[in-house]
Amino acid sequence: MSALSQAWSRAERRLDRWFPAGTNPLVNLGAIACLLFAILLLSGIYLFVVFDTSVSGAWNSIDTLSRQQPVPGGWLRSLHRYAADAFALVTLLHLVREWVLGRYTRFRRVTWLTGVPLLLFMYVSGIGGFWLNWDRLGQYSAIASAExxxxxxxxxxxxxxxxxxxxxxxxRFFSLLIFVHLGVPLLLLFGLWFHLQRITRPAVWPTRALSVGMLAMxxxxxxxxxxxxxxxxxxxxxxxxxxxxxxLLHLHPLAELLSPAIVWALIGGVLLLLLALPLRREQALPVAVVDADNCNGCRRCVADCPYAAITLEAHPNGKPGRQIAVVAAERCASCGICAGSCPSATPFRSARELVTGIDMPQQPIGALREQLELALAGAGQGRVVVFGCDHGADLRQIDDQRVAQFSLLCIGLLPPSFVEYALRNGASGVVVVGCAQGGCAFRLGERWTAERLAGTREPQLRASVPRERLRMIFAGPGQEWRVAVAVEELRGVRAT
Amino acid sequence: MNKISIWIGQGLLYAAFAAVIGIFSQWPSYQHLAPERALVKLSFSHQGELLGECVEQSLEELAKLPPNMRAPKRCPRERSPVSVEIDIDGVLAHQQVAQPSGLSSDGASAVYQRLEVAAGAHRIGVRLKDNARSEGFDYTLEQDVTLAPAEILVIDFDSAHKRITLQ
Structure with missing residues (x-):
């Protein structure tokens, strides 16, 4: 993890204090941008109804709206403008965040590449909106853009x-402007559809608290x-x-300061750089592997995969109606959330070698069972077992012989039955650590795990498992103290 | 952290974001043109004269052509570049040669140039040459103008009446 991404992660964790339970705006930037875009579309409809598409009427129609109908007309006009500014800022922050966290290669390549043109659409829509007022600012922007x-x-x-x-x-100029100011946002909407194609359950709306906060602001x-x-x-x-x-209009003074040719070179250079970033060669990671003998095509991995990398096809055993999961290697994030969702990934199976329907070669479920058994054997009895995530709190920093820690590719890789298995094999308690609530490195790992443990998502943790001996917490890098607190809490429960 | 601290923290962060949007959506004001300055815009889109002369075709030459292409004169497509010079108060302020547009150089030559001047009285001299085969400038204009602060003077070429205009 680079110093920049560490600093960003620290800022996110710091903001978690005031925006708890997945409402942190920094991890919901894409969803906030979608909300702002919706505000722009809805307020824009009202403005379009009253707008006069003529040279003499354009300025008058908008100015009259602000002066003679402050509410809702003037308010909506102001909301439209401020939402456009917020949309640009949030979108740029979204881009910076994904870049800083290195989320633009491998399985994210297509999502990144389809997002870059949306920046252009955003700028064109935003700048064109100023022209429609046809006031002194619109005149300045129109001429500066033409130059x-x-x-x-x-x-x-x-x-x-x-x-x-x-x-x-x-x-006719204003008719053309209206066409552009409506057409380009529609192109943006269409482009957004492409942008979200490789994401399962994209968060296009922020949480209710965040939506209310943004709207109120x-x-x-x-x-x-x-x-x-x-x-x-x-x-x-x-x-x-x-x-x-x-x-939105910073390009105009920049062109005057530097020259239009230099500004075009800068725009082209930035766009080329953004498009070239995901072409960087990354070391290929092992992707999920399906075992035909253990896969019954139950569809749970298809439903849980955050990047739509798994589909179902006819099972090679030829039985009518039977299906098998098929992994698209280029889309696979190597997170293992699919392995955590597989009903065959239970350590209670009696087979000596535990082979699951879908598994990660670099961290197989069978090996995890062996390591857990080893940690709890003999003197290991009574230890607290901590299941964490490579992207969250660094479990190696927990220097305690009475704790057995397992850092997984993603916490979503953990089949919930491992909690019960650990407790039955002598663990005094189990702590499950997600990297960040609402900000999982693989989008949905922490959410699916929380739901599985709560019994609201398959595969569920059985109701008979004593919940007082389990803690589900969220701790990112630098928040190892949270894990220590949860471990102490469990010991306290055990002591009483 | 208790709920009141969370609400206060959120309120402060929303207020900070609102302040960034509210302030930078209209401040600081941008001085596009200094006070007491005016603007001269030289702009025209004019097709220069043909670069070569038209040639009368003989009857034999016409007979070799398909019937629909038997024009009595054969003219080259290429146009002359358009040269323009502007003097402001007797000093050369701008000089430009605009090449004809188009792959065959048969389109109009376009010029757009902004020249900032102090507001007040000026003597403007414009010289334009649109024929590569002629000597010197084909069109000239000298005129006194008085420009108010922020006023725009447009120097154009009226292709229909073949004259330089100041508006």
């Missing part, structure tokens, strides 16, 4: 000539600090000083 496009050798004429004089702009901002139009556009004069929206 930027003029630097491209692809265009034969000058786009900026369309804004030379008062008579240069016609009503933007709603209050729009009410307390309403957005008002500047003076109407006047192509005979230069808008000398403009209250610039630096979040």
């Amino acid at each position: 930027l496009f003029d630097a491209l050798p692809l265009l034969t004429g000058s786009m900026a000539r369309n804004f030379l004089g008062v008579d240069s702009v016609s009503d 933007l709603g209050l901002l729009a009410a307390l600090w309403p957005v008002m139009s500047q003076a109407p556009a006047d192509l005979a004069t230069v808008p000398s000083a403009v209250p610039l929206d630096w979040i």
